[in-house]
Amino acid sequence: MQRARLGLCSGVVALALGACDGAAQPRSVGLNVDEPADPLRPVAQRGAVPESARVTDYAIDAKLDEETYRIDGLERITFRNRSDAAVDHLALHLYMNAFSAGDTAWMKEGRGSHRAMGQGQQTPWGRVEVTSIGVVDGPGGLTLQPGEDPTVATVPLPTPLAPGERIEVDIGFTTYLPEVFARTGYKDDFVLAGQWFPKLAVLEPDGTWNNHVFTFHSEFFADFGNYRVILDVPKGWLVGATGVRTADEEDGGRRRVTYEAAMVHDFAWTASPAFVEHVAQYEGIRIRQLHTAETWQQAPVHLQAQEEALDSMQARFGPYPWSTITIVHPPAAAGGAGGMEYPTFFTSSPLFEIPLAAQDVVSVRLDGRFTTVHEFGHQYFQGLLASNEYEAPWLDEGLNTFANTMVLDDSPQGDWAIKVMGHTLDSGDLLRLDMQRLQGTAVVDQRADQFAETEGLYGRTVYRKTAATLRSLRNLVGHERFDAAMRTYAQRYRFAHPSPDDFIDTLTEALQDDASTPGVVALDDAVALDVRDWLHQGLRTPRSVAFAVRWVENRRGQSQGGWHRDEGGTWSRTDAGDPGVEGVVVLERSGGFVTPVQYAIAFEDGETLEGWWDGVRTTDTLLFPGRRILSVRIDPNRHLELEAKRVDNHRFALGEAREVTTEGDIADLAEAAVLAALLGVAP
Amino acid sequence: MKVLRTAWNTRWVYLAALVLTLAWGLAASTIAGWMTEFILGPFGGEADVEHALARLAEVVTHNPELGVGIGAGAVLTAAAAWLGWTLLGGAVFFAARGDALAQSARGAVQSAGPLAVQGIVHAVLTGLALLLVSVVFGPLPGVFRLLGLLVTTAVAVLARDLVRAQICLHGLDKPYHPRATVQGFVVAVKRPREIAITAGLWVLKMGLALVLVPLAARALGPSEASGWLRLMAGLGLAISFARLAWLTHWVPVELEPPASAPDDGAQTAET
Structure with a gap:
C-alpha cells in the first residue's frame, strides 16, 4: 500500500483538537495537492469499471444568480437504451419540485421540516422549471407531461428508441433554490445545489422506467454515466463539486469552472466566497475540505476520520474508484445542508467540542467525525453499489451503517462511540439500546414511504436494525467468513443496481459451509444456522430477538x-x-x-x-x-x-x-x- | 492559628452535619439498591465489565423510574438541604464564636427566618448577576465568559457569607429587608482579597461536589466507590466550615443604614 504523506498534521490547531496523538494523527495535509487530471483513479488502483454500466451522460452549462439564488441551465443528456425493449418516452426526475408547494409528496410527509430544520422565512419554496426540450439533430419543442407529483414527468419521444440505440436530448431549465432546510438550497452567501437539474430515471432491463416520486425518506436512484458541468458563479466564490476541476476561467465579474466526473450517478456542487479550503492526499485521491471560518480548525479531525474510513472500506469492500473526495462543511446557519452524500462529494457536520479538561470525563465520537465516516460510506453504498433508495433504503443506509461500525472497529482507537470516565459504549451497545425502541414493530425491507410516521422509526429500522442484523449474523457465523461474504457482494455489484434479493442470495451462497447444504452454516455438531431464513426473519419480519x-x-x-420388579416379575x-x-x-x-x-x-x-x-x-x-x-x-x-x-x-x-x-x-x-x-x- | 482555633470551635456542628450528610447519602444508596434488586429479581443483568455502561443504560432505559427516582432524589435533596444548611450555616457562626452546641443551635433557630429570607433574595440577585454577566460577556471568547461567571459567583458567595455572618453575630435592625443582601454585594465587590480566598475555598468545595458522580461512574463494576464518596463529602464539608469560620474574623461589617460604605477599619484584626 503506497501512500503519499505530504506532511504532519496542521500543527497547533490539530494538537488542540487532540488529533495528533500518536499513531492516530492525520497522514497528509497540505494545499499543494494538484487536481487530478482523470476523475477516475489509475486502473491498478480503481479496479474494473465496466463500460456496460454507462447509461446516461450529462453535459450541463449552468449560471448562478447570487442575488435571486436562481440557476439557469442547459443540459444535454445522452441516453443509451440498454434494456431489451424499445423506449417510446423518457422519464424525468424533477426533484427540486419537492419543495414547490405544501402538497407535494415530500412536503405532505415532511410538513416543512427536515431533521428539526424548518423552511426558511425568506424563500421557503424551491422548484425547477423546464423551459425547453428537444432532440439533438431532431425535432425540438417536445412536450413535458407532468406526472402524479411535480417531482416526476415524462417526455414522449418522436420515434421509439430501439434496444442498443442512443439519443441526445437538450433540456433548458431554471432552478429556484429554497433557503436550505433539507439538503439543498442557499443561506446568505452559501449555496449547496443538490438534485438541482432535470435527471433521467432508471430504465429497467425490461424497458420500464423506475421513476418514483420524491418522498420524505426516499432519496435517489439513477444510472451511471459521465458528467461535464460548467458552473458560472460570481468571481471570488470558491466552488466544490462532484468530480475533478478541469478548467477555471475568470471573465469580468464572473468565474466559469468546469467539472468532469466519470461513472457516477449524480452531480452536486457548492459555492461560497466564505469557504476555507483544506486539501490532502490519500493514495492518489485528492481529499478537499471546504469549511467556513466557524469550523476550519476541525479539518484535521475530519481528515483523520476520512482516512480511517478509506482504510477500512477499501480493505473490506474493494477500491474507491474515483480520484477525488470533496467534503463540505456547511455554516451553522445552513445546517440543513449537512449530512448528505453525492458521488465523490458529501456534506458533513461539526464536531462536539468538549473542553480538553472534560474529555477524561466524557468523550463522544458520534459527532461530525462519524458524519464524515457515514457520508463517505455512501460512496460505496449507494455511490458504487447503486441500489434503489426508494424501494430498498436499507441497502444503502443500513449496509452503510454496518460498514461505519466496521470503520470504528478497524480504527486504531477501536470501536467506541461514547466514553464516560473510562467506560465505553461501543457500536453494539448503541445498536442494542436502539433495538429497545423497536421491539416487534419494524420490517427493514420495505419502501421508504411505507414506514409509519412515528418518531425515529425509519432511522432505527433502516439504519440501525439493518446494522444490528448484519452484525449479529457476523457474530454468529464468524467474522472472517461474514466479511468475505460482504466482500463478494461488494465486488459483484460494483457499478450495478443490486436488489434486496441480490444481497440475500449472495450472502446465502457465500456463507454456506458447502454446496451440498445450501445456505447452511453449522455452529456445532447439532446446531446449524439457515442463512436465508435468518436474513428473512431479520429483514423481512418484525420478529424480535428475546x-x-x-x-x-x-x-x-x-x-x-x-421397589422394582425384575424380569421374572418379582418385586424387590x-x-x-x-x-x-x-x-x-x-x-x-x-x-x-x-x-x-x-x-x-x-x-x-x-x-x-x-x-x-x-x-x-x-x-x-x-x-x-x-x-x-x-x-x-x-x-x-x-x-x-x-x-x-x-x-x-x-x-x-x-x-x-x-x-x-x-x-x-x-x-x-x-x-x-x-x-x-x-x-x-x-x- | 486563630483561624484554626475558630474552626476547631465548630467541630461538634461539623460532626452533626457530617453524620446527617452521610446518613442521607446512605439512605439514598440503600433505597436505590433495593429498587434495583427488586427490578432485577432473580436475574443478574449484563456481566461483562467492559459493558458496564451498557448494563446500566439497559436497566435504566427498561425501568426509567429508576433514573427518575435517583434524579428526583438528588433534586429534592438539594431543596431540603438548602433549608437545612440555612439553619446549620447559622449554627456554624455561633459555634465559631465559641458558643456551646446548644446555644449555637438555639441561635441558629432564632436566626432561621432572616437567614432564609436573605437566602432567597441572594439567590434571585445572584441569578440576575450571572445572567447580566452572560449577556455582557457573550460576544467575548469562552475563557473570558468563564472568568466573568467565576468572579461573579465568588462575589455572590462572599456576599451571602457576609450577610449571614452579620445576621448571626451582630444582628440587623431590619433583618428581612432585601437591602442587607444588596449591601452584602456592594461590600463584597470591594474586597478582592476576601473574594479570592472565598472563591478558592468555594471552588474547592464545589470541585469535590462535582467529582462525586464521575467518581462513582469510574468505579462501575466490581469495585466499591462509597468509601471514597463519603471521604470526599466529609472533606468538602470541612472546607465549607473552614470558610465560614474564617469569615468571623473580619466581620462585623455594617450592612444596614447608614448607607455609608463600611471601611476596612470596621473589620477586626486578622492574623
Missing part, C-alpha cells in the same frame, strides 16, 4: 432406590444412597425470531460449559445430574445485537449467592448524586 434464562435450580437427584427393594444433586436449566425464547444462541453454565466445581441451543422451541430444559449450577448466561459472548433486553439473560441458581454488581453500581451512583447535591448547596 431470550431469557427462565429457571435455574439444583434439585435433589433422581433416586435409584425403592433396593436401598440407594444419597441421590445427590441435579442441576436444572430452562432456557426460553420469548421473541418470535428463531435463532441459534449460545449459553454458558457455571458449575460449582469451577467449570463453565458453553454450548449452542437451536432456539426452535420456545423453551428447552437442560439437566445436569450430579452437578450443582451456580449461574447460567444466555448469549454470553454478546452475539445477538438484535436482542434489546439482556437483563434476563443471566440468572443465578435458586438459593445461590448472587453477585450484586448492578445493584451496587446504581446504589453508588445514587449516593454520589445525593452527596453531590448536599455538598453543592452546603453553607
